Amino acid sequence: MHDLLLDRPPWYVAGALIAFVVVGLMATINERIGVLGGFSQLVERAEGRSSSLGWKAWFLFGVIGGGALYALATGSWGGRASYAWLTDAIGPVGTGLLLVAGGTLIGFGAKTAGGCTSGNGIGGCGVGSRASYVATASFMATAIAATLLVRWLA
């Protein structure tokens, strides 16, 4: 079990599991997946724009819990994740600042586009929304172009 969880599942298994979540939310509570919406609801609650948390905030808490469950199941608390290529190049302070700036663009940009990789990329595209196709093509193209450009310049 432990080994199974340390190896990446085949992409078609993982894709089916993500679709299970997307379709499951629609089939049980008639809602379309979105993670950015959870962040947004927390901000709206904190600023007193809304008096209670919607389902998206609870979904976000679940995602955090899912990450914790994985770390517990594999004994990998702290994550097996890494920013080694960034910290090697620009140091820890530079990495931290880059992440805050990147996060700010993510928050503002995804709110403007009406969704992030989950809301537009898998949820919106999954129901055939043309706006989501355009948004997804825009963020994929920009992210790939920016990454390749930096690699080429560096």
Place this chain on the structure above:
Amino acid sequence: MIRTAAVAFGVVFGFVLSWTGLADPSFIHKMLSLQTAYPYLLMATSIALTLTATRLLARGHARALLTHEPVRWSTLKPERRHVIGGSMFGLGWAMSSACPGPVAAQLGQGFGWGICTALGIFVGVRIYLRREVARARQQTPGLAAQAP
């Protein structure tokens, strides 16, 4: 019940994001450098299955299990904001090699860098919401008088 379902599906989502490595920035960096096809194939599989499943739900006039409403969704026509917002989001995604779902999973895994990205997301959302309020006030002058 709705809250419980949202949390439960969220747990599955966060677990799968962690298991697949999508919450690992070094893997997303490989994805955006076009060194692995895995995340693209995963997304394509998920989209194809969801398109099929939602078509079946619509054809069967399915009702949501917990809310008992007919399952329905809205689709939008593309506007400028989808291109502009999407491009800004893509730039942030490239800078952090993370997006909102994986960032949440990182927080759960105890991956400290996720705090920086999450903080940025909160700031970005806050700026957007403030601008939205300011714009609404400009359009309806009456609102400005009521505001504190």
